[in-house]
Amino acid sequence: MSLALDLFTIVAVTLGAIFFLAGTVGLLRFPDTLTRLHALTKADNLGLGLVVLGLLPQATAPFGWIGLIAVWLLALLSGATVGQLLAEAVRPPEWDQARTPDASPVGHPNAPEASSHD
Amino acid sequence: MTSALVVDAALVLLVLGLALWITAARAAYGAAVGFVAYGLLLTLIWVRLAAVDVAMTEAALGSGLTGLLLLGAAARLAPYEAAEHQRRPGLGLRVLVGVLCAAIAAGLAAVVLLLPDPAPSQALAVAAHLPATGLGNPVTGVLMAYRAVDTLLESVVLVPALIGVWSLSTEMGWGGRPGFLTPWRSGSALPLLARVLPPFGILVGIHLVWAGADDPGGKFQGAAVLAAMWILVMVAGLREPPRVSDRLMRFLLVVGPLCFIGIGAAGIRLAGAFLAYPEAYAKPLIIAIEVGLTISVTAVLGLLLAGPPVPEPQYQRQSRRRS
Numbered sequence: 001m002s003l004a005l006d007l008f009t010i011v012a013v014t015l016g017a018i019f020f021l022a023g024t025v026g027l028l029r030f031p032d033t034l035t036r037l038h039a040l041t042k043a044d045n046l047g048l049g050l051v052v053l054g055l056l057p058q059a060t061a062p063f064g065w066i067g068l069i070a071v072w073l074l075a076l077l078s079g080a081t082v083g084q085l086l087a088e089a090v091r092p093p094e095w096d097q098a099r100t101p102d103a104s105p106v107g108h109p110n111a112p113e114a115s116s117h118d
Numbered sequence: 119m120t121s122a123l124v125v126d127a128a129l130v131l132l133v134l135g136l137a138l139w140i141t142a143a144r145a146a147y148g149a150a151v152g153f154v155a156y157g158l159l160l161t162l163i164w165v166r167l168a169a170v171d172v173a174m175t176e177a178a179l180g181s182g183l184t185g186l187l188l189l190g191a192a193a194r195l196a197p198y199e200a201a202e203h204q205r206r207p208g209l210g211l212r213v214l215v216g217v218l219c220a221a222i223a224a225g226l227a228a229v230v231l232l233l234p235d236p237a238p239s240q241a242l243a244v245a246a247h248l249p250a251t252g253l254g255n256p257v258t259g260v261l262m263a264y265r266a267v268d269t270l271l272e273s274v275v276l277v278p279a280l281i282g283v284w285s286l287s288t289e290m291g292w293g294g295r296p297g298f299l300t301p302w303r304s305g306s307a308l309p310l311l312a313r314v315l316p317p318f319g320i321l322v323g324i325h326l327v328w329a330g331a332d333d334p335g336g337k338f339q340g341a342a343v344l345a346a347m348w349i350l351v352m353v354a355g356l357r358e359p360p361r362v363s364d365r366l367m368r369f370l371l372v373v374g375p376l377c378f379i380g381i382g383a384a385g386i387r388l389a390g391a392f393l394a395y396p397e398a399y400a401k402p403l404i405i406a407i408e409v410g411l412t413i414s415v416t417a418v419l420g421l422l423l424a425g426p427p428v429p430e431p432q433y434q435r436q437s438r439r440r441s
Contacts, residue, residue: 070318074315074318077311077314077315078311078315080307081307081308081310081311084306084307085306085307085308088306088307
């Protein structure tokens with residue numbers, strides 16, 4: 001039984017590491033920020049999820065499990081938020097205008113006066 | 119064993135390479151981002167050296183908080199950076215800086231290489247006397263009992279640092295709200311995160327302080343997490359930073375050092391020396407100091423990032439521009 005659990009750990013953590021590798025390759029190779037974000041958040045969500053899943057049999061019940069799952073959920077939450085914020089900061093202004101044609105040209109998020117902090 | 123050696127060697131090479139890259143980077147923003155990654159790698163190295171307390175401090179303060187301060191400074195300096203690159207310092211100055219940096223590096227290397235073997239250590243004496251403090255974590259024991267003056271000074275020094283930041287305010291801005299963390303645009307994902315995350319972050323921060331008595335953790339790490347939650351709420355625009363003239367906030371800034379000095383002075387009468395604890399009450403007194411310092415350090419760290427106060431109309435204009 002413990003051999004099966006160890007094998008499960010090895011397989012799941014290896015799969016997670018492959019997702020992290022693929023995410024890193026995507027981050028380096030994809031052409032623009034939005035596609036790079038996709039690669040990065042995929043690695044965070046699935047890669048970390050698989051690593052956590054693989055480590056569950058090795059952790060002590062129940063607090064080790066709760067801790068590992070909490071780490072994964074918090075990484076999901078922060079990763080999703082940061083992805084949204086970065087995407088919002090880099091999206092071209094035409095997209096907003098295409099969605100709301102009569103909107104007045106408000107300060108574009110990428111414009112220098114909105115991105116500086118002073 | 120060998121696989122651990124490979125991981126350690128890779129970590130060392132990564133840290134050295136990243137340090138070189140940061141030094142060579144032309145743009146301040148890139149160097150600041152590199153510094154954050156450098157701090158995270160250092161954290162891993164501290165974990166490998168089994169110094170978990172130091173690792174947590176490095177992650178929370180060295181990498182996280184200092185990284186944020188540097189990123190803010192880089193963003194503010196960006197308009198002047200191009201002009202700065204035009205004015206290249208003269209050859210003499212560059213050689214002098216290079217020689218001084220090399221001398222510091224050589225001096226540090228000499229100190230490390232000339233250490234006696236085994237290195238002088240008080241670790242055994244600390245371990246023998248730790249039960250007297252009622253603490254289980256030797257790092258907390260050293261910080262709060264044997265080196266309490268150091269800890270007192272390093273918690274007090276945060277207050278003058280904040281006064282230094284505040285003194286950058288213009289005359290019109292004095293008494294207003296800190297101006298660096300003006301709220302982000304409404305309707306983004308940030309306010310959601312700032313509503314969901316703080317309950318967990320506050321729990322983790324308090325846990326770090328409480329667990330610091332017996333396990334890795336402590337007031338600085340816990341306060342950094344608490345301050346991060348406060349900053350998140352301010353950046354998301356859910357709460358404004360307090361006015362620098364706010365009396366309650368000023369009291370919170372100094373309550374920790376006051377509590378430390380007060381208990382330390384009482385030690386002269388009760389235990390015979392400044393900052394000595396009467397043996398029966400050592401642990402409750404240490405916890406009281408840790409709680410007070412946590413409150414003050416949290417407030418100082420949050421306000422350090424919030425920056426100097428700006429005039430009220432300017433603050434509102436900035437907020438509007440972002441919404």
